[in-house]
Amino acid sequence: xxxxxxxxxxxxxxxxxxxxxxxxxxxxxxxxxxxxxxxxxxxxxxxxxxxxxxxxxxxxxxxxxxxxxxxxxxxxxxxxxxxxxxxxxxxxxxxxxxxxxxxxxxxxxxxxxxxxxxxxxxxxxxxxxxxxxxxxxxxxxxxxxxxxxxxxxxxxxxxxxxxxxxxxxxxxxxxxxxxxxxxxxxxxxxxxxxxxxxxxxxxxxxxxxxxxxxxxxxxxxxxxxxxxxxxxxxxxxxxxxxxxxxxxxxxxxxxxxxxxxxxxxxxxxxxxxxxxxxxxxxxxxxxxxxxxxxxxxxxxxxxxxxxxxxxxxxxxxxxxxxxxxxxxxxxxxxxxxxxxxxxxxxxxxxxxxxxxxxxxxxxxxxxxxxxxxxxxxxxxxxxxxxxxxxxxxxxxxxxxxxxxxxxxxxxxxxxxxxxxxxx
Amino acid sequence: xxxxxxxxxxxxxxxxxxxxxxxxxxxxxxxxxxxxxxxxxxxxxxxxxxxxxxxxxxxxxxxxxxxxxxxxxxxxxxxxxxxxxxxxxxxxxxxxxxxxxxxxxxxxxxxxxxxxxxxxxxxxxxxxxxxxxxxxxxxxxxxxxxxxxxxxxxxxxxxxxxxxxxxxxxxxxxxxxxxxxxxxxxxxxxxxxxxxxxxxxxxxxxxxxxxxxxxxxxxxxxxxxxxxxxxxxxxxxxxxxxxxxxxxxxxxxxxxxxxxxxxxxxxxxxxxxxxxxxxxxxxxxxxxxxxxxxxxxxxxxxxxxxxxxxxxxxxxx
Numbered sequence: 001x002x003x004x005x006x007x008x009x010x011x012x013x014x015x016x017x018x019x020x021x022x023x024x025x026x027x028x029x030x031x032x033x034x035x036x037x038x039x040x041x042x043x044x045x046x047x048x049x050x051x052x053x054x055x056x057x058x059x060x061x062x063x064x065x066x067x068x069x070x071x072x073x074x075x076x077x078x079x080x081x082x083x084x085x086x087x088x089x090x091x092x093x094x095x096x097x098x099x100x101x102x103x104x105x106x107x108x109x110x111x112x113x114x115x116x117x118x119x120x121x122x123x124x125x126x127x128x129x130x131x132x133x134x135x136x137x138x139x140x141x142x143x144x145x146x147x148x149x150x151x152x153x154x155x156x157x158x159x160x161x162x163x164x165x166x167x168x169x170x171x172x173x174x175x176x177x178x179x180x181x182x183x184x185x186x187x188x189x190x191x192x193x194x195x196x197x198x199x200x201x202x203x204x205x206x207x208x209x210x211x212x213x214x215x216x217x218x219x220x221x222x223x224x225x226x227x228x229x230x231x232x233x234x235x236x237x238x239x240x241x242x243x244x245x246x247x248x249x250x251x252x253x254x255x256x257x258x259x260x261x262x263x264x265x266x267x268x269x270x271x272x273x274x275x276x277x278x279x280x281x282x283x284x285x286x287x288x289x290x291x292x293x294x295x296x297x298x299x300x301x302x303x304x305x306x307x308x309x310x311x312x313x314x315x316x317x318x319x320x321x322x323x324x325x326x327x328x329x330x331x332x333x334x335x336x337x338x339x340x341x342x343x344x345x346x347x348x349x350x351x352x353x354x355x356x357x358x359x360x361x362x363x364x365x366x367x368x369x370x371x372x373x374x375x376x377x378x379x380x381x382x383x384x385x386x387x388x389x390x391x392x393x394x395x396x397x398x399x400x401x402x403x404x405x406x407x408x409x410x411x412x413x414x415x416x417x418x419x420x421x422x423x
Numbered sequence: 424x425x426x427x428x429x430x431x432x433x434x435x436x437x438x439x440x441x442x443x444x445x446x447x448x449x450x451x452x453x454x455x456x457x458x459x460x461x462x463x464x465x466x467x468x469x470x471x472x473x474x475x476x477x478x479x480x481x482x483x484x485x486x487x488x489x490x491x492x493x494x495x496x497x498x499x500x501x502x503x504x505x506x507x508x509x510x511x512x513x514x515x516x517x518x519x520x521x522x523x524x525x526x527x528x529x530x531x532x533x534x535x536x537x538x539x540x541x542x543x544x545x546x547x548x549x550x551x552x553x554x555x556x557x558x559x560x561x562x563x564x565x566x567x568x569x570x571x572x573x574x575x576x577x578x579x580x581x582x583x584x585x586x587x588x589x590x591x592x593x594x595x596x597x598x599x600x601x602x603x604x605x606x607x608x609x610x611x612x613x614x615x616x617x618x619x620x621x622x623x624x625x626x627x628x629x630x631x632x633x634x635x636x637x638x639x640x641x642x643x644x645x646x647x648x649x650x651x652x653x654x655x656x657x658x659x660x661x662x663x664x665x666x667x668x669x670x671x672x673x674x675x676x677x678x679x680x681x682x683x684x685x686x687x688x689x690x691x692x693x694x695x696x697x698x699x700x701x702x703x704x705x706x707x708x709x710x711x712x713x714x715x716x717x718x719x720x721x722x723x724x725x726x727x728x729x730x731x732x733x734x735x736x737x738x739x740x
Contacts, residue, residue, distance in 0.1 A: 195619070199536075
């Protein structure tokens with residue numbers, strides 16, 4: 001099976017180019033690309049953008065345990081509609097994904113129901129309790145993409161050092177949530193004038209820097225491959241840059257919310273804006289956008305976290321954290337493009353190429369031989385987001401009613417169209 | 424007279440003219456409350472429900488009396504004891520109550536923002552009687568009325584707010600109110616009890632009583648809220664009293680006619696010297712309680728007026 005995309009604005013994160021051209025796909029792989037007019041007619045992209053599909057690290061699909069919040073079916077449809085071709089799912093389910101048996105269940109459910117690729121991550125410690133490491137070897141054999149206890153920080157340094165040492169021997173990637181557990185306890189907002197006026201329990205961004213410093217020290221000790229799931233404050237950037245300069249195998253991510261929203265968006269206690277870590281100051285946000293541009297921050301992800309209405313319709317400090325974002329990741333990221341802060345190739349380096357490379361996948365580029373995981377989008381098409389039109393079962397998006405620009409026109413996984421559903 | 428609010432959720436949303444409107448009306452009620460016969464009927468036929476999710480004696484009594492003096496039907500619901508224990512959420516409780524068509528809902532809750540959330544879900548007017556560390560608007564209004572009556576004005580005064588500011592909704596509401604009315608505000612507390620970012624609120628921050636109290640017109644003491652503290656913020660209450668408790672020696676740094684205020688309940692010997700608290704020449708603590716009833720009468724009357732314009736009773740908005 002061969003088809004050709006013509007008259008497309010090819011966004012290539014590897015060459016950092018954004019040029020009109022064509023792209024040929026056969027047997028699920030990209031076989032040829034070229035500039036200018038295509039040699040034959042095919043799918044006319046009308047000059048819209050064709051980019052490698054997004055590889056989203058840290059998607060919460062609430063299976064097993066809370067399928068009413070999100071299933072592989074609903075998350076997969078949301079991903080396809082959002083241009084996400086690989087969901088790297090989180091293990092903070094109920095029960096946690098901490099045995100090969102649970103991992104197999106998840107893999108089977110994903111294969112049955114999700115129209116996009118799914119790469120599940122494993123917990124780092126049993127039940128994410130921070131006491132005993134999971135069977136890292138078995139989990140790798142069963143297909144675990146990485147190891148993380150998500151927002152449960154492994155507080156015991158000895159436990160974490162052993163996990164890292166063991167993971168190092170198998171070449172496994174450990175993902176940390178840099179946060180000092182003592183300092184950040186109970187924090188629902190970033191400390192500062194705004195949180196204090198609202199009377200919310202708050203946490204200093206320094207808790208993130210302390211968590212990162214601790215993790216980096218252990219990385220230096222164990223030489224493990226390490227990724228910080230979310231670096232969201234300016235104070236964390238110097239140690240991160242230093243660790244990279246010193247040759248540690250370290251990368252860092254950030255959620256799209258921390259790049260496009262700030263603490264003031266919480267307004268009068270709007271719980272859809274409660275995420276973990278909490279939204280930061282505008283100064284921090286600007287510093288993080290710059291860090292993505294210069295590559296200090298490697299990866300942008302959705303941190304898709306479905307929550308039902310009940311768990312959000314509570315007083316702010318009691319409400320659950322997290323936001324759904326598979327479908328809003330691209331249009332929100334395009335705000336940074338329209339604002340002139342990042343180019344499209346820079347955005348797709350952070351959303352497709354880097355996450356793919358970090359996990360050792362071969363997707364995320366438009367290079368010959370790569371799987372034809374593609375997203376076609378119109379970066380300019382304006383719309384007003386209606387949360388009830390999202391494919392996710394949970395509708396907890398901070399962008400409800402927001403004016404956005406950028407619509408996904410089509411998504412392909414391995415050359416097969418997964419969005420829109422009927423073409 | 425200007426008052427356009429549907430709810431009284433905090434001081435932050437109020438315009439200075441709205442604050443003046445409440446205080447002017449409250450002034451009238453304060454005088455009227457001293458007369459032997461009370462037969463005001465402006466809230467006759469309206470139902471006031473006091474929903475307290477947190478212990479309270481004085482605020483609850485004050486709201487109850489205010490409603491009764493204006494002729495409202497008043498019902499008290501002690502929420503710690505009821506449905507919350509059975510697992511009902513705040514919003515469900517609110518909807519249940521809403522179905523009974525109250526006109527005025529007075530709410531106190533231990534979490535910041537809970538009253539805002541509740542106000543979104545009901546049709547009646549909601550009065551915040553204190554939510555977490557967020558706001559306690561009627562307390563700030565009664566403090567303002569007390570100051571205005573004592574000092575003859577509510578602007579260009581220097582006011583020191585001392586003590587546990589971090590955990591105090593009273594402090595936040597007062598900072599909003601006194602700031603809106605163009606007063607100088609000083610916060611005096613050990614650094615652990617000064618909330619992060621307070622220096623950006625347009626206030627001066629001190630950690631020394633002698634320095635902070637220099638030349639102020641009003642000294643507002645706050646209660647050390649041990650029940651809201653998660654761990655230790657100060658080494659001991661005796662060290663706290665020594666450094667931050669208000670006594671005659673520290674008060675001597677303020678103006679000679681400076682008044683002493685406290686929202687109550689007081690911890691004598693912790694944040695304030697007992698003799699000083701009882702000194703009728705300096706302490707206006709009893710007046711604050713008296714003004715509390717008047718201010719709550721005024722706030723409820725103004726909200727009730729807007730209620731009648733907006734929505735006839737029993738009709739869903």
